[in-house]
Amino acid sequence: MFSDEVIARVINDRFEPVWVSVRDVPTVTIDFGKGHKLTRTLHGNVATYVLTADGTIIDVLPGLYESHQYLSQLNQLWWVHHYAVKTPEPAVFLADYHNEQSKAIKTSGKAKVVKPFADMSKMSIEISTKTILRSPVNLKAAGATSAATAPEMIERPDFSKPHQLKHWRKIYEDTDVNEHQRRGQIHRILANRPNAKPDDVTKEIYRDVLHADIDDPYLGLQETLFRDYPFQEDRPPPADKISQKHG
């Protein structure tokens, strides 16, 4: 994704990007002998945070997104940041924003769309979530503009190829789950903690939203891995004892 020219250009132009690793990713290696090995990652996951300069979280995109949607969401979060830093009370603004989005997803299944107001000096109304958020409509039919409109299509999948169809279908499904389920959870977490920094919520997001407990040495897979494992002496202690140990 970050090798894509358009995505890289938007991120480089509009954000100050940094990546961090929250833990090692589990890998599986199958040794077929005679130097033939197959290595794959297992159960990894990602989260994209948009932050202010002092590290306050504006919003979080959980998991992997299809490229077009990823850019669309980043564009919207750029605008939310743009408004948040101009309000007299950013924490109140952000709490309202997350509450509104959480309600919208709960009631309609879709988050509200952020309206772009580039020239703030002409705004005669106070910046609030009521003014900057609106329900998603058929933007093309309405001829409306929105921060949700990404500048251009990123990739054009070739659905005539079965493996591409399967790959892209999975990414679109993941994007759908991210937007309709996981974002709602994120908004509820951040509505209660509008001044949160990444360290305050990372473990909770990975454990409860992405279902990959980064404190668990087996990332929640212990039951699956060891259910029928024959060698009792190699079985790890039960998961609840592990989580107690790691706090």
Added chain:
Amino acid sequence: MARQVLKKVALLAILMGIPSGIHALANEPANAPALRSNVSKLPDMSKSGIELPVKGIIGDLRMSLSADVKQKTGGALKAPLPKNPAKTVDNSEKPALKQAPSLKVEPGKVRWHKAIQTAMEASSQSGKPVLLFQMMGRLDDRFC
């Protein structure tokens, strides 16, 4: 008789592409010198008369070619001995492992800051929001 044998040998040599065969035919005099004594002494000329002289010619040619090659390369060359693959397989022999390819890759085309603090400082200067990409593993690992 010897002349007939010589003809056959020359023809065979030509068919095998050996220059001396053409030379032999072209320059075949009526009173061509006898072949080497070992050939003329063989009672059965049907097979040996062809094989032995050909072997001899090839042997001579190989030696002369080798000499030519040695002259050009300036060193003694050993023709590789044919190996029976089955015989060289041995449990104690392990295939030479290829050097593992580098497991580090470029993390895309995004210009990443090296640390969150650096990104936040840049954000306070530029006014742009920070984009923090959290992941398991490393973005510059081949497997991430």
